[in-house]
Amino acid sequence: MLTNGFDQSYLIGDKGAFGEVYWGSLGGTQVAIKVMHGELTAVKRRQFVIEVNTLSRVHHANLIQLIGYCDEGKRCILVYPYFAGGSLHSRLHKRVGVRGAAPPPPLTVSQRMSIILQIAEGLRYLHCGANPRVIHRDVKSSNVLLSDGGDGSLQVVLADFGTAAIAQNVFETGHESMVKTCQLAGTRGYIAPEYVLRGRLTAKNDMFAFGVVVLELMTGKPAILRQSLVDDDFQALAEWVRGFSQRPNMYAILGTIVDPCLRSVVETNVVVRNMVMDVVNLGMACSQEEDEQRPIMSSVCDRLTVILSEAKGRGI
Ligand SMILES: Nc1ncnc2c1ncn2[C@@H]1O[C@H](COP(=O)(O)OP(=O)(O)OP(=O)(O)O)[C@@H](O)[C@H]1O
Ligand SMILES: [Mg+2]
Numbered sequence: 001m002l003t004n005g006f007d008q009s010y011l012i013g014d015k016g017a018f019g020e021v022y023w024g025s026l027g028g029t030q031v032a033i034k035v036m037h038g039e040l041t042a043v044k045r046r047q048f049v050i051e052v053n054t055l056s057r058v059h060h061a062n063l064i065q066l067i068g069y070c071d072e073g074k075r076c077i078l079v080y081p082y083f084a085g086g087s088l089h090s091r092l093h094k095r096v097g098v099r100g101a102a103p104p105p106p107l108t109v110s111q112r113m114s115i116i117l118q119i120a121e122g123l124r125y126l127h128c129g130a131n132p133r134v135i136h137r138d139v140k141s142s143n144v145l146l147s148d149g150g151d152g153s154l155q156v157v158l159a160d161f162g163t164a165a166i167a168q169n170v171f172e173t174g175h176e177s178m179v180k181t182c183q184l185a186g187t188r189g190y191i192a193p194e195y196v197l198r199g200r201l202t203a204k205n206d207m208f209a210f211g212v213v214v215l216e217l218m219t220g221k222p223a224i225l226r227q228s229l230v231d232d233d234f235q236a237l238a239e240w241v242r243g244f245s246q247r248p249n250m251y252a253i254l255g256t257i258v259d260p261c262l263r264s265v266v267e268t269n270v271v272v273r274n275m276v277m278d279v280v281n282l283g284m285a286c287s288q289e290e291d292e293q294r295p296i297m298s299s300v301c302d303r304l305t306v307i308l309s310e311a312k313g314r315g316i
Contacts (some may be wrong), residue, residue, distance in 0.1 A: 006035060013087060014142075018047055018162060023082060030082035031067060040074045047162030048076045054161040058130050062122030064145065064159040085146030085154065088115065088213070092141060092259075093222055106261040109272055110316070111154055112217045116279065117304050118156035119144055123210060124297040127203045135165045135201065139209035140190045140223065141216050165201060189223030189236055194291045204291040211286025211294070215241050218280050220259025238287035245284060251277055275311040282307075 010022045012032065019036040036044055048071070055066035070077040085091060085104070095103050107115070119139075126134040138160055149155040163185035186195070192208035194200040212223050215237050225240055227233040244250050244257050254277055255267040266273050282303060286294050295303070 013090065016142075016160075018044060019076075024079075026067070026079070030084070032080045032082045034078040034080070036076040040076065044076070048078070050164055050166075051078060051160070051162040054134060054164045054166055057132075057166070058126065058134060058161075060122055060125040060129070061155075062118045062157055063125070064157045064161075080159070083145035083147040083155075083157065085148060087142045088144035088146060088156075088217075089141035089222075091146060092216060092220060106259070107217075109262055109265060109276065111152075113275070113279070113304075113308060113311075114154055115144070115146070115156050116214055116217060117301070117308070118154075119158055119210065119213065120297060120301045120304055122156075122158040123206055124301050127206070127297045132166055133203075134161075135203050136161065136206050136209075137163045137165055137185050137201075138187060138190075139206050139213060140187050141213055144213065187223075189234075192291060193289050200291065202291065203297070204294050207286045207294040207297065207300075208291070210297075210300070211283045211288075212236075212238055214279060214283030215287065218258055218262075218276060218283060220261065238284065241280065241284060245281075254280070271311055271314045271316050275307055275316065278307045279304075 006022055010024065012021050012023050015037070016034075019034050022033045022035065024031045024033045036048070038044075048069075052066065052069050052071075055064070059065075064080050066078065066080060068079040070079075090096065091104065091107065095106075123136065123139070126136060136158065139158065143158060143160040145157050145159050147155045147157075186205075186209070190209040190212050192205040195205045215221075216223060219237065219241065221237055221240070223237050224234045225237060227235055241257065244253065247253070250257075251273075254273060255263045257280070258266050258276060262276070266276055282295075282300065286300065288294055
């Protein structure tokens with residue numbers, strides 16, 4: 001395997017909570033190698049075991065695959081296919097080239113729609129198709145990886161299953177698919193309120209985080225917005241967008257909410273404007289405070305299919 005002895009120049013992306021990710025080559029195939037850093041704590045050990053266990057059970061085009069792993073004493077290493085487009089988070093918010101490449105152009109509206117649909121399909125499989133079913137628990141733009149699928153299309157996978165909840169003990173409690181948990185997992189800006197406040201762990205937690213990613217894609221803004229440069233004062237993106245939805249003219253001012261690089265197409269093309277409005281509404285429905293009010297993933301996939309086919313029917 002080639003990483004040049006885990007040379008720093010082979011590092012990709014930002015350092016995550018578990019470890020560092022290196023680019024490597026394995027028998028001519030490009031791979032991403034996640035190497036645990038620091039001490040092997042009980043939390044990291046648990047994440048590693050869950051990642052390996054979950055990924056050996058779930059198989060879907062929109063979920064990352066695990067090529068291999070190494071569990072030797074205190075060294076934990078995970079090997080995945082390399083996604084040359086990097087994470088959705090860096091593509092949206094950093095706009096830098098991956099591994100020395102030139103920065104890619106901004107994502108188009110149709111690429112954003114395709115990304116949303118692919119994440120939704122991956123989650124629908126986890127929530128309804130996998131046996132036993134799985135709650136991801138850390139859906140966020142840095143855990144969505146992109147790769148060129150050829151002809152301008154993108155291949156999208158959901159990664160990082162280290163805090164996933166597999167299971168009978170989550171879905172089959174006889175309490176409407178709900179368990180209480182005292183071990184918090186997730187990332188600020190994406191964690192559902194009922195989970196933080198009451199430890200309610202359900203598939204609706206993933207729906208909340210998915211809604212935030214949808215809003216990130218439409219607005220080009222991160223999941224939490226800094227309110228002031230001096231204070232540690234933040235506003236959640238979902239709350240920011242909801243502020244506009246309370247105005248009577250949200251449709252008319254959509255151009256000011258969307259990612260600035262989409263503004264002109266949204267303001268000049270009514271089909272795109274309708275589609276973007278529908279998707280922003282869907283993002284808000286998924287990220288609303290009340291978990292019971294959020295849709296389930298299969299309804300979201302159906303709704304997205306309708307939105308896309310309506311737009312296609314009108315020439316997009
Ligand atoms: N398979 C991959 N192909 C290409 N780049 C990857 C791959 N896996 C991870 N990366 C890059 O490495 C970065 C770090 O990933 P990692 O999962 O360790 O941290 P994170 O997602 O930023 O944070 P967290 O630890 O909270 O998940 C990602 O943001 C992405 O840019
Ligand atoms: Mg990650």
